Amino acid sequence: MPQLTIQQAFESARQHHQAGRLNEAEQLYRQILAQQPDHAEALHRLGAIAQQRGQPDRAVDLIRRAITAKPNYPQAYNKLGNVLMDQGQVDPAITAYRQAIALQSAYPEAQYNLGNCLRIKGHLDEAVAAYHQAITLKPDFAQAHNNLGYALQAQGQVDEAIATYRRAVALQPNYAEAHANLGMANLLVGNFPAGWPDYEWRQRGRRGPMRREHPGKMWDGRSLAGKRILLQRDQGLGDTFQFVRYAGELKSRGATVILECPPALRPILGRTPGIDAFVMFGESPPAGDFYSPLLSVPGLCQTNLDNIPSQAPYIFTDPALVAEWKQRLTPLAGLKIGIVWQGSPEHTEDRNRSIALAAFAPLAAVPGVTLITLQKGVGVEQIAMLNGQFALVDFNGVAEETDGFLRTAAIMANLDLVISVDTAVAHLAGAMGLPVWLLLPIAPDWRWLLNREDSPWYPTLRIFRQTRRGDWHEVLARMAQALPPRITASRSTTR
Secondary structure (H helix, E strand, O other), X not given: OOOOOHHHHHHHHHHHHHOOOHHHHHXXXXXXXXXXXXXXXXXXXXXXXXXXXXXXXXXXXXXXXXXXXXXXOHHHHHHHHHHHHHOOOHHHHHHHHHHHHHHOOOOHHHHHHHHHHHHHHOOHHHHHHHHHHHHHHOOOOHHHHHHHHHHHHHOOOHHXXXXXXXXXXXXXXXXXXXXXXXXXXXXXXXXXXXXXXXXXXXXXXXXXXXXXXXXXXXXXXXXXXXXXXXXXXXXXXXXHHHHOOHHHHHHHOOOEEEEEEOHHHOOOOOOOOOOOEEEEEOEOOOOOOEEEEHHHHHHHOOOOOOOOOOOOOOOOOOXXXXXXXXXXXXXXXXXXXXXEOOOOOOOOOHHHHOOOHHHHHHHHOXXXXXXXXXXXXXOOHHHHHOOOOOOOEOOOOOOOOOOHHHHHHHHHOOOOEEEEEOOHHHXXXXXXXXXXXXXXXXXXXXXXXXXXXXXXXXXXXXXXXXXXXXXXXXXXXXXXXXXXXXXXXXXXXXX
């Protein structure tokens, strides 16, 4: 390196790196290492480039080499934690962040990263303490304020979370995730007028609809008389079941309503009032005057707690399939209860909302109850693990050629009760006007509100909430105590 000293080369490489010119930066870092193989800063920066290029194993190796060359290097430990987190190695990441903080106590970024790991692990008190420490060191740290709010909300401290989200938005007015979190927190406490506008910021962040080009203009609430509107797929299957009710509302305003949805939902939504046509997600949308993400429609319709369109049923299954399943289910004795215990593991809060199948034992122990599995996909492996702990009717393998949701709906239509964690099946049962009991964690999704056993969205739904974080045993015991009156009522109606 005849023209540049190592220090000059490193400074030039750093500038290239900050400007996003990774090839130029990497070339200079390698030139430095050719002359000084234990140059810790160059190794650290090469590790950062490897992380940016999606090469986590290489990144970990380079950063560990930097730490070997310079053991008291807090920035390298912090970066190591980031790479490990990207790989889902939460515990090793926590160790790395703690080491960074031990070397440099005034390190707000490491405190923030540590808080994120602890929150993921469910160690909420420690996470809150880490976020507070990051904010103490860096009061204008908007991301720390936002994630502190997220942790506080997970603890059930919703008012405190709202104040913290507001602080994050005040510090960074265009912070989409903080706005969306503030919106959902206000919706959770029933403040719909304040909640809907901030909830719209989800479209600018990671919680937004599956982005694609749509014809027409984004609907802003104006008259739809004589207009065509495309309702854009927005978030999960349960969200579609819940908010497809607004197709009928828009139809009543004179619109021609086209629903964009995944192919799996087309059969079960085929009889839903208000839908004039479907377009499958991935197909080219038809020409239209307007489009709207499905979950934006409630706000544009100025929905509040007093005017939620709660008439049910609004989703209907195939009558012939219902009759077919009636023949199969009628011979089963007692109160027939369908259960769902596991949601999609891809959901960010699945660890808090899903339950082990074995935890349903108190329900199976109630005399006069027959449990029937409605679980599909992930979670069904737990059936074999029961080893006869309690009886469970399983129809897997029967009529599998039938669409999953049509089949599930036909079974549910012949049951006395559905009991489910917060999944699409719970929404489907509510939308069909079927009796459904919902198991909720202490920090529920915004749509279930707080401190109530009913839902203004679903008249036939009853909520059983955790009273202590993570304690499903108490919830299921309480649910088991509530079953005998239903059994007695069921027997009375069949005599």
